[in-house]
Amino acid sequence: MSPERFERIQLMLSQRQPDLTVCMEGVHKPHNLSAIIRTCDAVGVSEAHVVWADAQSKLSGGTAMGSQNWVQVKPHANIADAVATLKSQGMQVLATNLSETAVDFRSIDYTKPTAVLMGQEKDGISQEALALADQDIIVPMVGMVQSLNVSVASALIMYEAQRQREIAGMYQGPCRLSVEEQNRILFEGGHP
Amino acid sequence: MSPERFERIQLMLSQRQPDLTVCMEGVHKPHNLSAIIRTCDAVGVSEAHVVWADAQSKLSGGTAMGSQNWVQVKPHANIADAVATLKSQGMQVLATNLSETAVDFRSIDYTKPTAVLMGQEKDGISQEALALADQDIIVPMVGMVQSLNVSVASALIMYEAQRQREIAGMYQGPCRLSVEEQNRILFEGGHP
Ligand SMILES: C[S@@+](CC[C@H](N)C(=O)[O-])C[C@H]1O[C@@H](n2cnc3c(N)ncnc32)[C@H](O)[C@@H]1O
Ligand SMILES: C[S@@+](CC[C@H](N)C(=O)[O-])C[C@H]1O[C@@H](n2cnc3c(N)ncnc32)[C@H](O)[C@@H]1O
Incomplete structure (x- = not known):
């Protein structure tokens, strides 16, 4: 080298940022998985989580641009196992959800250890995931479509975390x- | 109704927001075009631009989720025509580019009339587009991959515009x- x-x-x-991560619940389109892993790398997320038996193989299809080599992808058999792992690491667990009760994603303190749960392209996040999470969050929308693309929504949240952590000096130091x-x-x- | x-x-x-738009130069993957149009709708962009002869047809493939009905997509034969149109509308024209000279996307004042040029998936933005633009901007990255997915990068910029315009009261009023x-x-x- x-x-x-x-x-x-x-x-x-x-x-x-070992204390920042995303967990994809059933996200299955290769171009979405790849775009999310690329964004993880770009904001310094070193380990991402998927609830999906054959997750690793799904990554090869899209344009991950080699980011798989730099971001570990940890598969979990079900959402309960995934959330238990995240909580055992002291993370606040945020569920992205298009509901009335979800709070604006920018109102969260992302300098805390944080995991963000992303839902499946068609069905969104499961009731089980919502129940297990500490808080649900939403990216505000003023148009007619019901939702954003999942890789877009996750990037907006990860870059809000990046912004806050940058200000807090969390990208400096050892x-x-x-x-x-x-x-x-x-x-x-x-x-x- | x-x-x-x-x-x-x-x-x-x-x-x-009639004075906020994106222009896609050669972006051609249907899922990227669709994701970008969906984000346009979500932040209130009513008209998007493409430099691509058969742009409209490319939109049908991906998951635009009906946003085509709510966001007008204006095709241009070449980038010079597109930028001329945008400048005639009084817009500052920003080119997204992975260069040393590009400024951080968050340092821009998006309450001004603004058009953001996005580049092609593989080749990025053209030299011609860069020369025509007023300023080039970049989304900071701290990982190993060279670039973000184009729909992700455009969404980060559009939502920074949304954040600034929300604070400025531009989503209220007539x-x-x-x-x-x-x-x-x-x-x-x-x-x-
Ligand atoms: C296409 S959406 C799923 C839509 C699904 N019909 C629903 O009602 O949840 C796929 C995933 O993208 C994320 N997402 C999309 N738009 C979002 C928004 N405005 N705020 C937060 N997350 C969003 C969520 O993780 C969601 O589960
Ligand atoms: C996959 S990139 C193109 C990469 C190409 N090899 C290059 O050097 O430009 C496609 C488009 O996404 C946008 N993009 C990707 N990452 C970006 C970043 N970090 N900042 C600004 N724009 C970005 C730009 O519009 C770029 O032209």
Whole structure:
């Protein structure tokens, strides 16, 4: 690995946000999964979650632009397991939902450890996921269509988190990943 | 048309932003075009532009979720014509571009009349478009991938515009579309 590439990866690692993640519940279109993983990489999410048995294979179809190498995708057999994992990591769990009770996504404090649940393209998020989440959030819309594309909605939320964390200085300072994790990424990404 | 639907459309019309738009230069994947048009509708963009001869037909493939009925898509034969049209409407023209000289998208004043140029999935924006634009802008990224999905990038910029315009009170107050335009939309959308 060239010194430039080593430095580039080190810089990226130092900006990773281990306490920010998304969990996709049944999102299945490859171009949506790929776009979401790409956005994860761009805001420093190092691990994303999917509730979908064969998630990893679904990623190969779309234009993930190599981001799979840099964002770990953790599959879960069901939403209860996924949320239990996220809560065991001390995360607030936010469910995106097109309801009257959902609060504006910009009113949330994303400097807290946060996981955002995204719903399936057609059916949206499950009742079970809603019940398990701490809060539901919505991206405001003033048009006639009922919803945004799922990769668009997730990006808006992740970049609001990025904005708040940038201001809070969370992209500066020492790397927050474990040494093992850093070494794994350096090894896998550095020698493709 | 039911009174409820009439009222819903009237409310939507009153929040339309005739001085905010996007122009897609060669964006051709149906799911991207559809996602962008859906976001246009959601933030109140009533007219979008494409530089692409058979643009209208490309929209039918993806999940535009009926937003084509609510957002006019204006095709242009080339980028020079498109930018000339936008500038004749008094718009600042911003080109999205992954360069060192591009400024952070959040540093722009979107309460001014604004058009945002989006580039093609693979090749990005053309040199000609860059030369014609007033300013180039970038969405910051801290990962390893080189770019975001085009519908994701455009949504981040449109929602930054929405945020600024909401604060400036631009979604309140009387409808800013012409009476002819209001009637056309009421007629076409009200009687599908
Ligand atoms: C196409 S939408 C699903 C629509 C579905 N008919 C429903 O009622 O939930 C797919 C996913 O995108 C996300 N989404 C779309 N628009 C959103 C918005 N305005 N606010 C928050 N999340 C949104 C949610 O995660 C949603 O489950
Ligand atoms: C996949 S990108 C094109 C990548 C192309 N290789 C390049 O160098 O421009 C497609 C379009 O998405 C938009 N885009 C993607 N990432 C962006 C970012 N970080 N900032 C601004 N626009 C972006 C731009 O309009 C770009 O032309």
